[in-house]
Amino acid sequence: MFARPAQTSGQGKAKVDELLKKLTADLHDEKLSAAQRKSLLEQLKVLGRDPDNSESIFAKTGIETLCEYGFEVAELDVSQEALRCLANAMLLQEAPRQHLLDLGYGDKAAQRLRNDDRNDEFLLSRIIFLLTYKTTVDLVELVEKHELANSICRNLAGHADRLTDPTNQLAHPMNDMAMLETLKLLYNVTANKPELAARFASCVPDLFSILSHQKLPVPPLQVPVSSIINALMIMHITQETCPTERQVQQLVHILDLSMKAYQEKELDKAAIPVLMVLRKVQEKASPDVRKSVQSLLLPNEEARSKPLGQGDSLPSRLLRLSISPSLTELRDVISTLFYELSDSNPTTFIHNIGYGYAAGYLSTHKIEVPETMMRADAQGADINPITGQRLAAESKDPEPEMTDEEKEREAERLFVLFERLKATGVVNVENPVHQAMREGRFDN
Incomplete structure (x- = not known):
């Protein structure tokens, strides 16, 4: 949070009006130096953080002055200071967003995003991101006519290269913040216009690369990890853009950490994007990568020493969540992933997780179960089809009293x-x- 300036509301408003008046006049007189212009804009930025001061900034004339400094002035420091003022105003109120569009600067923002500059990337991605809320922005035009998709993909490729280069010690101070704004913009554009997702296909490998090299926050499903996963959830993943085995392992690792870090009710929303991405991956993955996903998520032979779902492994925790009464959405997503990892074959599905866990999903999705599956020898002589446990491992003693x-x-x-x-x-x-x-x- 920014601290408010010491001026009273009336003093702050008067000062903002005075600063805007000087800046507007200089667009015609050109008497101020670049340093003086930047100083005035810095003062305006600080005062403009308080909405009570900022009526004249929010007005169309105020936005027009800031846009001229932001997009028409040659001095980069001056221009970027004006863009900061614009981004603040657009965050605080809806009207400045539409004013910027009506003045024709939405196109110029997308065009300028082509610049290879991290401050520009941060500021322009944020400005265009804010244009996706309650405005008449034409995202199709920005993508197809002003190369917005190309700019976003190029910026993400740069961040992927940066994170994979161990010698890159002299990092730009805006790197992480610029990447986050680009990720947020990518998600909003594709979420608002899913038909544009194919235009961003080239950035899918870079998203997986960034995810596999990004330091994970604690708990893990926070920005930038959540932003990457949300974007991947919408992206078209093909055989050519599918992640490597190592990258899939990182995705599963994030799921595993999430299952331990969040309460069950939190997982009902938070974990769904991770599982949806895993579903997309397993559908298009090579046989080797798909086997890796199956080995990480499906119960293994060692787990069959007990009824499936017991223990603290990731497959066991997923199985228990798949029948949790309190999870309205997550349990179906988990069961669907298990079913797809079982080649969408009900017999294989029951073998993999046991009929006790499979029955509800098969019945609600009206998937017929072969009668032979329920015979004692259906899954081989030593597997209990209901629990998935090896028959030889089943206790011959009476079960202990349940708590x-x-x-x-x-x-x-x-x-x-x-x-x-x-x-x-x-x-x-x-x-x-x-x-x-x-x-x-x-x-x-």
Whole structure:
């Protein structure tokens, strides 16, 4: 947060009016030096952070003066100081965004983004990003006529090169902030106009590269990681732009860290973009990369020493979340990923995760299960088709008494499973949890 200047509201407004008057006059008189112009704009920038001071900045005439300094003046320092004033004004109020467009400077902002300058990248990406909110901006025209996609992809390629070069010690102080603004702009353009996503295809490998070399924040699903993943969620991923095995491992690592760092309810929204990107990747990946995804996300043979879903491995945690009663969206996304990693084959799906976890997804999606799958030998002589556990590993002793907490979790799981089954119309049986409550066999 910026500290407000010491002036009262009336004094600050009067000072802003005075500064704008001097700057507007000098556009015609040209009596001020570049240093004087920059000084006036710096003062205006500080005062303009307070909306109470900034009525004349927000006005169309104020935006016009700042646009002329930002886009028409030759001195780079002066121009960029004016762009900072514009970005602040556009952030604080909606009207300046439309004023800038009406004055014809949206096109000029996209054209200037072609410059290879990190300060320009930061300022212009932010300005165009703000134009995507509640304005009449024509994103198609900016992309197709003013090379916005090319500029964004070129800037991201530069950031990917920077992060992969271990000798690059003299980093520009604006590198990270400029990259973040570019990522935000990429997401907003493609989210608002999904049909333009193909124009950004060339930046997909750079996004995966940046993600694999970017230091992960704690917890992980924050900017810039969340911005990269959100952008990839919309991008077209092809065989040519699919990530390498190492890059996929980083994506899975982020998912793993997220499962540990966030509460279950937070994951219902936060983790979906990661899983959606993994779905896109596995669909287009080479056989070797796809096998890597399967080995990281599906239960392995070692997990079959217990009923699947027990333990703290990533596949086990995903399995438990896939039937969590409190997750309205995430559980279906997880099950869909498991199904697709099972070649969209119900028999393979049941073998991989067990019928207990697969049943709800198969029934709600009206996917028929071969009757032979439920035979004791359907998955081989030593696999329990319901739990996925090896038969030889099943305990011959009676199961220990469940704790109250375990009973409650199991009741919730059964409740959700039966409700999903009933909703499909495939079965018409009473939910046993309802029945138990009615008969007094279930304590609240």
